[in-house]
Amino acid sequence: MDLHFVNLLDHTPHDCTAAATTSSEIMEVTSEAFCAGDYDLSVEIYSSQQADVRHPDRGLSLLKADALSRAGRIAEAVDWYFTAANLERLQANELGTLVDCIAHSLRIKECTNSTVVSEDEQSLDLFSCRLCKCLLTDPVTLECGHTFCKRCIEDDAIKECEICGCKLIKTYGQIKPIGFRVNVVLRSLLDKWFCAESKARRCWLEGERMRSERDFINALEKYNKAVEIAPYMPPLLGRRAELHMAMNNFRQAIEDLDAVCRLKPLSPEAHHAKALALNKAGQKGEALRMYLYCVALKPDWGSVKLEAQAMLSDMFSSVFQRDVRPKLLIFQHRTGSHLKPASLLLGYLHSNPGRQSQTPNGRKYVLSNTGAENKPPCEDSATLASVLAGLSSPTGLKRRTSEKFRGSAPFNKHLKIDEVRSSQMPAACCNERREVPSQLLDTSDLECSLCMRLFYDPVTTPCGHTFCLKCLERCLDHNPICPLCKDNIAEYRTTRGCHKTLLMEEVLQHYLSEELAERSTVHKEEMTELSNLTKEVPIFICTVAFPTITCPLHIFEPCYRLMIRRSVETGTKRFGMCIADSVKGFADYGCMLEVKDMKFYPDGGSVVIAVGVSRFKVLSHGHRDGYSTAEIVLLEDQKVEGEELAELRRLHDSVYDQACAWFTSLKENIKNQIVHHFGQLPGKDPDMQWSPNGPAWCWWLLAVLPLEQRAQLSILAMTTLRDRLSATRRVLILVARKLQKPPSTAASASL
Structure with a gap:
């Protein structure tokens, strides 16, 4: 204790101003000590201040009680809470520190080596429904691939998948009126792997239906049958306990909830349910004990903490409402930084009629013996003492899930958890993950x-x-x-x-x-074989396709549906296009196409937007799963240099100008149609030999010119740009002549 504090304690004020100044300084020192965690110093200051007052001060008593609680001196703290309650009823919000400290004590003692996880946050195993948290029963698999219980997914309140968020109304709009269908394979597997639990779950759901219809008697019979089949299911026991509560069968509800707490010793939800049942059954002390366990297990559960504070407030106040002044038999233990629940309180010294007692502040009083000759000690004071003293030996919290259950007697309708055989306890209980028996x-x-x-x-x-x-x-x-x-x-x-x-x-x-x-x-081996674009290329037998030119296709035949799907699945997205041949099946030359987009129709067909990539020559013909295949070699244009290149450039420019003139001479409606299907005429490339397939404008022109497929195929097979340009020029000259003829003659001409 520093010199300044000693002077403050020894100072006796001679006037009101000095007293006010000293009190203010002392409170500042107290506040600093409290904030710094020096709770023992705070206690000494409060004790010194109490010695200077003539009458008990309720505010100082509460402050001292809170400081004692923080210091780990819970027994002394409770004494001073009694003193404050004697002066005026304790409010629930005034007991927050006491509840926090007791909960912290339990948490340090019981949960140091355990992970406390709430039921909503615990990781579920593979076979649990994400909605009801129980074994999947009549599993239904949605379009998104997630699986839930049929009963859960048919709930009108469920509008979307709880995992991925896909809309159920939109996804299953066509089949929801007739109900969701059960996943046949999963249901048979779950019934086989978890036979007892699956049967119990169905009985349980029948009981749920009866309970919703308020047929409590038959619902209870179904619950009892389910418990007999699988007595190790905490959610089932919890639901039966809720039904017992609705039927005012509090004793049976407490038995079930006690079993749940044993199976799930670190579940705050289980202890809270038991606290509610105990409270309704009038067992206030045990209810308070459970509330304090809940706060210890889940410190941020504000509503439960308030319930514990309110119950403590009622207990403190009821002691004085009955005009009884018990004194705590206190054994003070300095506990350091950690709280020791075992030494909180050892008991009360219940007062006999006429016995003189003394309050913590030194004031003596005599208990009245009027009409109390045969009156037992105050129930609430004894209950409060036993609750706080007994917190060091909880009935469910210390029990671990690995503990073997004793006995071999069969289950009665009301579960006796200590009679469960260890062999009856599958991995599904006690928050462990279900495992399929090998x-x-x-x-x-x-x-x-x-x-x-x-x-x-x-x-x-x-x-x-x-x-x-x-x-x-x-x-x-x-x-x-x-x-x-x-x-x-x-x-x-x-x-x-x-x-x-x-x-x-x-x-x-x-x-x-x-x-x-x-x-x-x-x-993977199959996909590797299918992705080989030289040895076994899928061939679509249809029309002549050209490099760089878009080729829309309507896919409706099963063999081509498979072929296109495989080309996409392998990642190549490519297939060959050839025209038909009466002898070989398809021509010896074609164009490789690459899928750019697909649109599916209700009849199973689709429209595929593909673009020409490269030309090829067929080396051998084959078949696979109903469609044609081929071994191919890709074609490339031969490049020229020097004088040949200059001559090729002049030919290239001449034919391009000729193509522009022809396209310009077309009627507007025809030009619009061409542009709509094939786009605008591409411009000239700075380097006409940069692509192995030659200039793009040349292929665009061949695609729109009115040529027969065989003529187009012959130009496609050419491997020199000179030959292709020369052939294109001849076609343009022929087309220009046809346009100069009378309309009737031009219409009857065959190209």
Whole structure:
């Protein structure tokens, strides 16, 4: 204690001004000590100030009690809270410090090596619904790939996926009136892997339905049956406890909630539910104990903290409302920086009639014995003492999930948690993750019914059936119906809602990682083979395409749907275009196209916007999965230099000018049509040999000139720019002559 503080304590004021000045200085010192965490110094200052007052000061008593609480001297603090309550009823907001300190004490003692996570924040395992937090029951997979319980997703309040936010009304607008279909594969797997829990969950949901109809008796029977099947499910026990509360069966509700607290010892929500039940049952002391545990487990839970403060306020006040003045038997322990719940209070010395007692400030009083000869000690004071003293040995908080449950007796309707066999406790309880028993894991349960191989990129249709993505797409190329149930799923195909079923994918990765890796290797080998743009190029047999020229295609045949989809999936986005040949199937020359855009239609067809990339020559013809393929070699123009280059330049400029003149001479409507489909005539390139395919304007001109396909193909196959320009000039001369003829003659002329 510094000299200045000693002088302040020893100073006896001789006038009001000096007293006010000294009091102000002392309060400043006290405030500084309190803020610096020197609570013992604050206590000494408050004690000194109390010694100078003739009558008990309620404000000083509360300040001293708060300082004692902060210093870890809880027992002494409670004494001074009683003193303040004796003078005037304690308000709930005046007990915040006491509640905080007790909660901090519990948190230090019980939760140092534990992670306290709320039910809303805890990580759920693979098989839990993200809406109800329980085992998926009648799982429904949405178009976005996320899976929920059917009952949860049919709730009118659910308008979007809780994970990705996709709109359910928009996504399932066509099928919601007839209800969501259950994922057949997932339901069978969950029923097989978690048989007891799955059965219990269905009984539970039946009870929920009856409860919503206020048929409490039958609902309770369903809950009881579910608990008999799976007695280790905390949410089920919690719901049964809520039903008991609604039926005023408080004892049974407390039993269920006690079991929940044992199964989930670090759940503040479980302890809060138990506190509510105890409070309604009139067990105020135990209720207060649970409230304090809740604050210890979740310090930022403001509403529960206020409930604990209000209950403490009522208990402190009720002691004096009954005209009883108990004295705490205090064993003061200096605890340092940490609070010690075991030494908070050891008990009360309950006063006998006529016995003289003394308050903490030294004032004596005599208890009245009027009408109290046979009156027991004050229930509230004893309750408060036992609550605070007993906080060091909670019934549920210290119990850890790894503890084995004793006994082997079967379950009654009301759960006795200590009678549960350890073998009955699956990993699903106590916030642990569910794991599939290895003996129940069978790869045949996770095979596609179309390819008979392990699911790869599994997708689920609106009718609830699951297939490999590639398998389903190939089936839908031929018919817009489910391969198993034959339901029409044209709308699903139109929206291209082929998002992977994420739960199925996660199950495969977690439990069948080796098999999935092998399946992935096979798929990659197939994709590598398909992406080879020289050995096995897919060929679209249709028309003549040219480099740099846009080629819109309407895809409706199943074989070409598959071909275009594969070209996109491999990442090349390229395929060959050739005209038909009566002998070989398709011509020996063609143009490679690259997909730029695709638009799908309800009938399964699509419009593909592709652009010519390069020319090729076919070396061999082949087939794959219904469409033609070819081994090819790319064609490039031969380059020239010197005098040949100068001569080629003159020819190039001459033909370009001739093309401009021809295009200018066309009627406006014809020119507009050409521009709409092919764009404007490209300009001349500074270097006409920079591209292996030659100038772009030349290909644009060949695309719009009225030439037969065979004539176009012959020019496409040329590998010298000179030959191509010469052929183009001849075509322009021929077209110009046709335009000079009378309309009737020109119309009948064949090019």
